[in-house]
Amino acid sequence: MxxxxxxxxxxxLLLLIFALxxxxxxxxxxxxxxxxxxxxxxxxxxxxxxxxIGLHIANRILITDADPLLLSLTAFTSGIGLVMIWRLKPNxxxxxxxxxxxxxxxxxxxxxxxxxxxxxxxxxYTWAIAGIILLFAPIxxxxxxxxxxxxxxxxxxxxxxxxxxxxxxxxxxxxxxxxKRELLSISTKRAFGLWLPEPKHLGPLAVMxxxxxxxxxxxxxxGTSLLFFGLFLAMIYVATGRAMYVSLGISLFIAGAxxxxxxxxxVQTRFDIWLDPWIDPAGRGYQxxxxxxxxxxxxxxxxxxxxGHPTLIPAVQTxxxxxxxxxxxxxxxxxxxxxxYLLFISRGLRIALSASDDFGRLVAxxxxxxxxxxxxxxxxxxxxxxxxxxxxxxxxxxxxSSILMNFILLALLLAISAKRGxxxx
Amino acid sequence: MIRLNKRIARLGxxxxxxxxxxxxxxxxxxxxxxxxxxxxxxxIRPVLYERRIERGTIISADGKVxxxxxxxxxxxxxxxxEGELAAHITGFYSSRYGRAGLELTYDDYLSxxxxxxxxxxxxxRLLGEEEPGNDLTLTLDMNLQSIASKALGLRKGAIVVLxxxxxxxxxxVGWPRFDPNTLDDKWKSIAENPExxxxxxxxxxxxxxxxxxxxxxxxxxxxxxxVTPATVYEAPAQxxxxxxxxxxxxxxxxxxxxxxxxxxKSVNTVFAQVxxxxxxxxxxxxxxxxxxxxxxxxxxxxxxxxxPEASEMDDLEVAWMAVGQGxxxxxxxxxxxxxxxxxxxxxxxxxYLVVKASERDGTAVFAREPRPWLCPISKNTAAVLKSxxxxxxxxxxxxxAQIPGVRVAGKTGTxxxxxxxxxxxxxxxxxxxxPEVIVAVIVENGGTGGxxxxxxxxxIIAALLGxxx
Numbered sequence: 001m002x003x004x005x006x007x008x009x010x011x012x013l014l015l016l017i018f019a020l021x022x023x024x025x026x027x028x029x030x031x032x033x034x035x036x037x038x039x040x041x042x043x044x045x046x047x048x049x050x051x052x053i054g055l056h057i058a059n060r061i062l063i064t065d066a067d068p069l070l071l072s073l074t075a076f077t078s079g080i081g082l083v084m085i086w087r088l089k090p091n092x093x094x095x096x097x098x099x100x101x102x103x104x105x106x107x108x109x110x111x112x113x114x115x116x117x118x119x120x121x122x123x124x125y126t127w128a129i130a131g132i133i134l135l136f137a138p139i140x141x142x143x144x145x146x147x148x149x150x151x152x153x154x155x156x157x158x159x160x161x162x163x164x165x166x167x168x169x170x171x172x173x174x175x176x177x178x179x180k181r182e183l184l185s186i187s188t189k190r191a192f193g194l195w196l197p198e199p200k201h202l203g204p205l206a207v208m209x210x211x212x213x214x215x216x217x218x219x220x221x222x223g224t225s226l227l228f229f230g231l232f233l234a235m236i237y238v239a240t241g242r243a244m245y246v247s248l249g250i251s252l253f254i255a256g257a258x259x260x261x262x263x264x265x266x267v268q269t270r271f272d273i274w275l276d277p278w279i280d281p282a283g284r285g286y287q288x289x290x291x292x293x294x295x296x297x298x299x300x301x302x303x304x305x306x307x308g309h310p311t312l313i314p315a316v317q318t319x320x321x322x323x324x325x326x327x328x329x330x331x332x333x334x335x336x337x338x339x340x341y342l343l344f345i346s347r348g349l350r351i352a353l354s355a356s357d358d359f360g361r362l363v364a365x366x367x368x369x370x371x372x373x374x375x376x377x378x379x380x381x382x383x384x385x386x387x388x389x390x391x392x393x394x395x396x397x398x399x400x401s402s403i404l405m406n407f408i409l410l411a412l413l414l415a416i417s418a419k420r421g422x423x424x425x
Numbered sequence: 426m427i428r429l430n431k432r433i434a435r436l437g438x439x440x441x442x443x444x445x446x447x448x449x450x451x452x453x454x455x456x457x458x459x460x461x462x463x464x465x466x467x468x469i470r471p472v473l474y475e476r477r478i479e480r481g482t483i484i485s486a487d488g489k490v491x492x493x494x495x496x497x498x499x500x501x502x503x504x505x506x507e508g509e510l511a512a513h514i515t516g517f518y519s520s521r522y523g524r525a526g527l528e529l530t531y532d533d534y535l536s537x538x539x540x541x542x543x544x545x546x547x548x549x550r551l552l553g554e555e556e557p558g559n560d561l562t563l564t565l566d567m568n569l570q571s572i573a574s575k576a577l578g579l580r581k582g583a584i585v586v587l588x589x590x591x592x593x594x595x596x597x598v599g600w601p602r603f604d605p606n607t608l609d610d611k612w613k614s615i616a617e618n619p620e621x622x623x624x625x626x627x628x629x630x631x632x633x634x635x636x637x638x639x640x641x642x643x644x645x646x647x648x649x650x651x652v653t654p655a656t657v658y659e660a661p662a663q664x665x666x667x668x669x670x671x672x673x674x675x676x677x678x679x680x681x682x683x684x685x686x687x688x689x690k691s692v693n694t695v696f697a698q699v700x701x702x703x704x705x706x707x708x709x710x711x712x713x714x715x716x717x718x719x720x721x722x723x724x725x726x727x728x729x730x731x732x733p734e735a736s737e738m739d740d741l742e743v744a745w746m747a748v749g750q751g752x753x754x755x756x757x758x759x760x761x762x763x764x765x766x767x768x769x770x771x772x773x774x775x776x777y778l779v780v781k782a783s784e785r786d787g788t789a790v791f792a793r794e795p796r797p798w799l800c801p802i803s804k805n806t807a808a809v810l811k812s813x814x815x816x817x818x819x820x821x822x823x824x825x826a827q828i829p830g831v832r833v834a835g836k837t838g839t840x841x842x843x844x845x846x847x848x849x850x851x852x853x854x855x856x857x858x859x860p861e862v863i864v865a866v867i868v869e870n871g872g873t874g875g876x877x878x879x880x881x882x883x884x885i886i887a888a889l890l891g892x893x894x
Contacts, residue, residue: 238432281467289467295454296462297470309473331455335448342444349437353430365433372440376447385450 023079033306081396223389302330592774635840638749645711689821700747837874
């Protein structure tokens, strides 16, 4: 019975129980302070525990040697998220917990399928085409929400196809770069004082850049565009080691962003509000100002769960959920959450380092980069470190497609970590 | 492969740097910028937090609730069951317009905003079970307050009623006033009332004292030993001093009279001579001995009563100051305390309104013992002044304060104020042999002290002593 003895899995269980205890206390406190039925708290905590203990058991059987931290970190962040959503918008909590359950089942399926993740590289152009279709579907079929056109309405379910597209592009880029990275690292032509590789090898990369711009222009989605471009740069840098790609890419992105500032009023608004939200405190700056007030009122230990006023922030349960955490759990809670993400990211990169093949290495790097960029962009946006772009906070924000895709991301990282070449220690 | 790993590690450093920036920024926002953000006018959180706390109740000495918090849905609203009657004492507590009165001075007790001091407190806060604020018990007698308020009626003015033996304030009335229950709705009309409805005239009003100030002049004269009640003065209708003149009320001459008679009939030309003989410095010193030119330690904001510095006055102004005219300006509370010195054998007890602050279960967290404040005159001087003041009521300008069977002492004042009717003053106490109450009354532009202010004091004294005897 090898799986009963696994050191990693025992550690995972211990950490998982620790996370679940913290979450349960959170549910208990919220029930007390917001005068909500303790039964619901029990039900939600139970659902969460079932999902993650179930996944833990699956890990024991399927991927005994997988990374021991990722699952507990996911339990912690999605648990805090669920507590906050229940406390902020009680009637959304059951939908969110359902999505977590569905996500857990998806992980199971993904784990079974992804145990041989190397096969994924055989379909690299399929991934590319699927990604492009998913990305651009909303332009023709989507509905507009909050100035951005990101959503597909499929009967009762509406989702953001860009969430799925991210993972498709990670597969494509990993497969493509693994194959071409030698060629891309060799410069044969000199142009504008720079050594460039053969143009035909650069073609697909130029396509990626174009895609990012198209998202920005046609879907008006600054956040997703930034995410794709950042993912692309991170992967190409890791694959080729050419700083030239990075500096060229950053210059291109800045050029594109500056152009957008002058062309699109909503981009301009976002930027101006970031510089000084008080230019329109009751209007365009309202949401950010309310978030800043919420964070400021938290102090070291926060107001206590259920005792702050985070509901003053519009749409707090999605993009701004971190502001609610910072208000009610204070600097301690906020830093704990940030560190949980950083730990997740460092484990992701560690998995990339110890993967047994370059494809696995690049996939893990890509997935971790997407995750890190997304977490940074929204955490930085809600705390006014950078201009706000509407993306969800992985695992914590309310929303089905975000939960699902980040759970698939987790499954892939776990699967890669189980196939590592050397020890994770 | 090794080079690939190096680059992944570099990517990791970029991410770690970015997330450390997040933490630094968060620390800045939650620690350094926090207070600044809370103070922003757009931030309604401070108001929302306070509404969640059940503020303490303010209760009068006779058990009437003056201010209390009522729960509505999730938050508390402040209610003042006595409405206007105690408005200047309780003050108000408004999320929009701040707070005033006892709601302001005793905010720490009422809000129970004591800092978290034990793990137990912290757990309670975590669970949102914050302790209600402390209740305040006052010296105020609402029955007397209501009688005093009715006696003043809708006339601009103020009344202060204290127990001279303890300094306890029994009633404190001013008009115009406001209803703290409708403050938020009627703020504009209340705040912009040209007569100053928000001004607590009893403690913050500054008025020319007129002849009621002769208590101070007489005290200085008798203390100096230069004057006794029997000292005789010429009392013409007008007295010329340095090209100016001091005249009697109604331009009446009295011939040769004693100081006693001059006090009883409030003869200005005699007091002008007394003041001139004493000199400005002695007059100012005597005033300051009573607390004028200083702050009165009190539970409510007070205006500083003042007389000019001696060096700033010529003989004419000194003479006018001796009769309570000129630049002297006093609050009704100050005049009550001047009277209290006479009533209490020369010693002024510190005035107070709040007897104690207590927790819901009755445990007192703050309790007040009466304590002496100033001792401006000797016991002998006090006794002399007492008999002078008794005669004012018995046969002088204060006859309308007489109460059958009670020995009342007092001094009237009729302060000329440029245009319109003079301010009517009366400062009196009773019973003379064992004073239980001192009353200071001012009715702005009310006419003579004897005809307007003394009858008000009489009603209050009669009501209080009638109840006690």
